[in-house]
Amino acid sequence: MNPMIRTIWVLCFALAMGYLEAAVVVYLRALYYPEGFSFPLKEMSQTLAVTELYREVATLVMIFTMGVLAAEHWLHRFAWFLVVFSTWDIAYYVFLKLLLNWPASWFTTDILFLLPSIWTGPVIAPVINSLTMLLLAFVILYVGHEQKHMLKLPAFAWMLLVAGTVFVLVAYMKDFLLYAQQYRHNHPETDLDSGAMLMKLSASFIPRNFDWALFFSGVLMHLPAIAFIVIRKMKKRLLKTEVHP
Secondary structure, eight states: OOHHHHHHHHHHHHHHHHHHHHHHHHHHHHHHOTTOOOSSOOOOOHHHHHHHHHHHHHHHHHHHHHHHHHOSSHHHHHHHHHHHHHHHHHHHHHHHHHHHOOOSSTTOEEEEEOSSSOEEEETHHHHHHHHHHHHHHHHHHHSSSOGGGOOOOOHHHHHHHHHHHHHHHHHHHHHHHHHHHHHHHHOTTOOTTSHHHHHHHHTTOOOOOOOHHHHHHHHHHHHHHHHHHHHHHHHHHHHHHHHOO
16 A cells, blocks of 8 residues: 555544544543543442443554554554554544533643553643654654665664653653552551452542653653664665665
């Protein structure tokens, strides 16, 4: 398939997913937050909570599947996964703004994910990550002499990308994990491993401090990794040009 046509179809899929995700949130907020979304979260029945968790798993499976279908090599599949994930995430907030006029600002706190723990952070944070993912995907797929030559990333780049991702994920989950730790300290008799208790804990959690230093430490690992990949690809291109003028 022509690369441009492939890109258009993948983006159409990601945009449609973004609208579908926003529509689900519109329904949930109409049921649980008719006065407007705010923390703490309203407690759901166990059936609805489990359904929501599996819906998030299904979303990741859909994104992964599109990445696999879009390319033959695993690095390119990873890049298309990033394209779908980041486009879906940005589109989700665009459609929420159009449908609910929410979020009020880039720094409005949102619940971002539920697995393996609650992720929270200002809306601008996942948007920054999504833009970084799009940049990385573009570098893998299109920057350099020929796309087919980019079949693996240098180990150093992988180290930076993985370490940066860990930092970002910890920044998202840190607030809730600290809250759970404090709750366990104050109520040592409570079994936090039970599903019912975790739901109750989630319904009393109010995000307080997003760790910007930790978050940007992760982002600032991603950007040098991307720059390193670009420089390495350009050097290879120059060497080929010198060998075959």
